[in-house]
Amino acid sequence: MSSDPVPPIPAWLADRPTVGGLVVPWTTPETQDGRHVFGSLHPRFRDALKRRLCGVCGNALTRPMVLLMRLSDLPLKATSEPALHPQCSRYTTLACPMVAGRRTHYRSTPVRLDSSMTHSADTGSRLGAPAEPWFAVWLNGYDVIELNGALAASYREIEPLRIRPINFTFSLSDLLR
Numbered sequence: 001m002s003s004d005p006v007p008p009i010p011a012w013l014a015d016r017p018t019v020g021g022l023v024v025p026w027t028t029p030e031t032q033d034g035r036h037v038f039g040s041l042h043p044r045f046r047d048a049l050k051r052r053l054c055g056v057c058g059n060a061l062t063r064p065m066v067l068l069m070r071l072s073d074l075p076l077k078a079t080s081e082p083a084l085h086p087q088c089s090r091y092t093t094l095a096c097p098m099v100a101g102r103r104t105h106y107r108s109t110p111v112r113l114d115s116s117m118t119h120s121a122d123t124g125s126r127l128g129a130p131a132e133p134w135f136a137v138w139l140n141g142y143d144v145i146e147l148n149g150a151l152a153a154s155y156r157e158i159e160p161l162r163i164r165p166i167n168f169t170f171s172l173s174d175l176l177r
């Protein structure tokens, strides 16, 4: 959407490719015809999880780190989205339309992927669904577990430093639905 704000690109992300002025995260897949599939995960997300690399810039994580979580993911205390540096999380909360709460619904048709790619396990259930509130879970570390057949970063055995709501565009009735 042309009315979406485009936040300035931080210096540490200046080498990353961009689409429409927005940085393409390291773990976002690219099709052979050059389309970046935001919201899907490149197979290297497994490396990011196992090697404790940031999902946006691809560099080693430091403490603290941040997991960006949907409301529906919070009870699982785990997500396949890699952890982020606080500054990369901050950029994502400004730049990503879903995380920033600038979309009311998820896309209603799946993006066409190359044969080497896979949609995340819950892509089907999110198609056309109302957008969800997002939360930043601040942690000093995470465990790598298997969640619905995919690797995930888990804090089931780790007390989060804090959990903060990212956007406040949701009414109470949305949250209680």
Ligand SMILES: [Zn+2]
Residues within 6 Å of the ligand: 054, 055, 056, 057, 058, 059, 084, 085, 088
């Ligand atoms: Zn980073």
